[in-house]
Amino acid sequence: MAWKMNDTEPIYLQLIEKIQMDIVSGRCKPGDKLPSVRDLAVDAAVNPNTMQKALSELERSGLVFSQRTSGRFITDDSAMIANARKNLAVEEIRLFFSRMQQLGYNENETLELLQNVLKEGA
Amino acid sequence: MAWKMNDTEPIYLQLIEKIQMDIVSGRCKPGDKLPSVRDLAVDAAVNPNTMQKALSELERSGLVFSQRTSGRFITDDSAMIANARKNLAVEEIRLFFSRMQQLGYNENETLELLQNVLKEGA
């Protein structure tokens, strides 16, 4: 796996985000079987417990479910995935506005500049 | 100063970003005198050489200038500051669209969702 690690944010949260992205972006399909906790942990170079914690939270949020003996699966409820995707997007938008506000752009100014960027292409 | 450090991005770039933000957001005013390199470095808990490199870059971009005898100052050219601010904002917008694209939102879908978020308050 080996993606960028941020040393300030807890690892298990980063794992959650990563797996969420894999799911909502469609890299993993609904109903797909996930590798075992141990394999995922080895892959991410973290302790199995840490991976377990991440997966448990994902299970709580409904994005994955586990069958004790046969493994862990991505939910086949597309609506739930779509919903998670939207929530992430909304959160991204909120962060965006917050960062723009730090630069002194209010909502209207932000929208205006955003339109300009789009028009000017690339 | 003491802000969160990211271990992936070069430190001097992080310093530049931080100081840029202080300038364009108005936390530091045009014409303000900056502390000495040494003090800034101590404050940021970095090597003076690293801070020096950051300040040199800022000088090259025109946001700060140094007077050999009296120290280093923030430019009093408001247009230049405004310009820097806009560049940062445009960069922020680009990153935003890129992240939304990772979530599977194209430009129009992004705009639509963005309008919704604004309408629904927050």
Add this chain to the structure above:
Amino acid sequence: MAWKMNDTEPIYLQLIEKIQMDIVSGRCKPGDKLPSVRDLAVDAAVNPNTMQKALSELERSGLVFSQRTSGRFITDDSAMIANARKNLAVEEIRLFFSRMQQLGYNENETLELLQNVLKEGA
């Protein structure tokens, strides 16, 4: 057999409860012949002596009786079975009220909430 064992309660009492349930719930019919002590003990993974003790108690209470030559049988006295069933139920009710009291519900409050639960479906 193989049911969950509780390590705090004496095993023979757990065996009694289990067999009582089998009888009063009708899983074993009045007059049915029971397997041998040995078989029952193997089935429950307990020492034959322990099973013997349980069966003796059940015999004392009248739920089972033994015929020296042909084995051990469940009583065919339906009234006795019905009585045992009622005793278990009453005990269950007492425990229920005791638990509700621990939650701070007196008898009337318990009855009220119980009616609500029944009304709202289940």
Add this chain to the structure above:
Amino acid sequence: MAWKMNDTEPIYLQLIEKIQMDIVSGRCKPGDKLPSVRDLAVDAAVNPNTMQKALSELERSGLVFSQRTSGRFITDDSAMIANARKNLAVEEIRLFFSRMQQLGYNENETLELLQNVLKEGA
């Protein structure tokens, strides 16, 4: 602390139930400070991690909240506590009916017997 341990149910769930009871029954008052994770763990003779897990879940359910440096507290939202208490009671009622059903009592028969037990006092 030293209360009865059940070896089949996960320890952290038993811890949750125990603490829940302490809260909803009023043994601990709203706003009360809880002992530190370590102390609670020693008290319950479990690993700090296990106690931490229990407390985290209680925090998720809203019954307790934590302040990073000063400790953990019982919520001062009485309505939330009352709500938790009711949920536990409803769950108790459901289990009661389920056990009565195993004894062959339907809802009406259960209610009838229950009234009788109450009338006969004791």
Add this chain to the structure above:
DNA sequence: GTGGTCTAGACCACC
């Protein structure tokens, strides 16, 4: 082999 639980012991940030 799977998910899940548990322990022992470490380290961190915060105040």
Add this chain to the structure above:
DNA sequence: GTGGTCTAGACCACA
């Protein structure tokens, strides 16, 4: 001192 995170390694039930 607090809560929180993380690792290493063990054990269990299930099928």
